[in-house]
Amino acid sequence: MELKEFIDNAFEKYEESPELIDFKEELLTNLQDRLNSLEATGLKRAEALKKIEIEFADINKIADQMSLAKKKEVFEIQYMSLRHFVTKPRAAIYTILGVLAAFGLISAGLSYLASGKVEALTGVLMVFLAIPLAGFVYMGLTQETVTRNPMRPLRASIYAIAVFVFLFGALLVPLLVFGEAKSLEGALAILIPFALPSIGVIAFLIITESDYRKSWVLKEAEKHNEWAKNFEASGNAQTFGLMTAAVWILAIGAFVFLLFLKLWIFSWIPLVVALAVMMLLLAHYMKKSL
Amino acid sequence: MSGKLSSDILRGHTDTIVLASLLDRDRYGFEIYNRVLQKTEKLYELKETTLYSSYKRLEKDGFIESYWGDETQGGRRKYYRITEQGRALYHQKLEDYEFTKKILERLFTEV
Numbered sequence: 121m122e123l124k125e126f127i128d129n130a131f132e133k134y135e136e137s138p139e140l141i142d143f144k145e146e147l148l149t150n151l152q153d154r155l156n157s158l159e160a161t162g163l164k165r166a167e168a169l170k171k172i173e174i175e176f177a178d179i180n181k182i183a184d185q186m187s188l189a190k191k192k193e194v195f196e197i198q199y200m201s202l203r204h205f206v207t208k209p210r211a212a213i214y215t216i217l218g219v220l221a222a223f224g225l226i227s228a229g230l231s232y233l234a235s236g237k238v239e240a241l242t243g244v245l246m247v248f249l250a251i252p253l254a255g256f257v258y259m260g261l262t263q264e265t266v267t268r269n270p271m272r273p274l275r276a277s278i279y280a281i282a283v284f285v286f287l288f289g290a291l292l293v294p295l296l297v298f299g300e301a302k303s304l305e306g307a308l309a310i311l312i313p314f315a316l317p318s319i320g321v322i323a324f325l326i327i328t329e330s331d332y333r334k335s336w337v338l339k340e341a342e343k344h345n346e347w348a349k350n351f352e353a354s355g356n357a358q359t360f361g362l363m364t365a366a367v368w369i370l371a372i373g374a375f376v377f378l379l380f381l382k383l384w385i386f387s388w389i390p391l392v393v394a395l396a397v398m399m400l401l402l403a404h405y406m407k408k409s410l
Numbered sequence: 411m412s413g414k415l416s417s418d419i420l421r422g423h424t425d426t427i428v429l430a431s432l433l434d435r436d437r438y439g440f441e442i443y444n445r446v447l448q449k450t451e452k453l454y455e456l457k458e459t460t461l462y463s464s465y466k467r468l469e470k471d472g473f474i475e476s477y478w479g480d481e482t483q484g485g486r487r488k489y490y491r492i493t494e495q496g497r498a499l500y501h502q503k504l505e506d507y508e509f510t511k512k513i514l515e516r517l518f519t520e521v
Contacts, residue, residue: 142488143462145485145486145488146439146487146488147439147462148485149438149439149440149481149485149486149487149488150438150439150440150443150458150487152485153440154440154443154458157440157444175457175458176458176459178457178459179459181459181463182459182462182463182466264477269477269478269480269486270477270478271480272480275480330480334478
């Protein structure tokens with residue numbers, strides 16, 4: 121008998137609850153490691169499995185403890201939402217970041233009003249907005265919630281640093297144009313060392329991202345989102361994805377093009393149009409897969 | 411060692427053993443189990459089910475916290491972290507044990 125099967129059998133007669141699903145997942149990985157370590161001592165796989173099964177003969181004792189709550193699934197979900205994930209130190213950091221961001225916005229506004237210079241505005245924002253925003257990115261990603269597991273600190277830090285570099289570069293453009301009287305082309309070139317690597321890093325991280333939803337959420341989602349399966353299976357999701365990508369590439373191209381033509385005032389239009397088209401596409405394909 | 415390990419006594423201290431395993435760093439179930447195995451030189455295997463009951467109990471009472479690891483290969487691991495409250499409990503348990511040991515030694519001696 122394989123481990124997964126063994127665990128499923130052991131808990132067969134118990135009603136699935138978020139807590140039990142959670143526990144089964146924990147058990148599976150631990151037993152997997154145990155199995156590996158037994159095999160490493162020279163035991164055959166079948167023997168190792170047998171040993172584990174004997175050791176866990178009283179596994180249902182734990183399930184019995186949990187089954188007290190199994191009839192009250194609602195209660196459990198409440199219990200999970202009652203656990204406070206925002207600890208005191210985290211709350212303090214959130215507050216500090218918020219205050220810092222507000223300070224940045226206010227002092228940027230003040231220095232702009234006082235000097236009438238755009239470069240003063242963005243110069244302040246480069247530090248006092250980019251740092252707290254990067255901080256928020258880090259805190260948000262490493263925050264465990266009722267439905268989501270936290271990201272590893274190292275990974276989250278890379279995200280945060282990339283966001284900081286991107287914002288720093290983006291805010292540098294107006295600073296150079298207005299402050300140093302650089303040409304727009306020259307200033308936009310600044311984006312290459314800042315924006316491109318950071319976008320690349322973020323894209324890589326997003327593509328290689330694992331699912332952070334907790335297993336009980338995944339189970340719930342499976343139950344409720346039958347239509348999502350249709351959306352995927354009918355190929356509508358892929359078509360939608362491709363078309364959206366095409367629309368955004370066009371829009372961003374148009375946006376940059378308008379900037380080069382110095383048509384500042386119109387540059388936002390392609391982005392808004394792209395957003396609207398994307399929403400229409402989404403509505404269309406969702407309806408199609410119902 | 412020529413003596414035998416008393417499984418009853420060991421079982422009675424499961425919570426303290428779990429707390430002690432988490433003092434230096436966060437660990438997941440198998441690591442805690444393995445640490446027990448290593449420290450007891452495989453003379454005695456603390457039942458894993460006993461350990462799981464202990465995790466549940468300690469977590470419910472706020473002595474430890476759990477979180478999921480970020481493993482991409484295979485399943486995720488559930489890690490346990492000791493809280494301040496847990497550290498306090500550990501020290502209390504340690505003191506209790508020292509005291510009990512002293513009394514037991516007194517009781518066990520012949521004279």
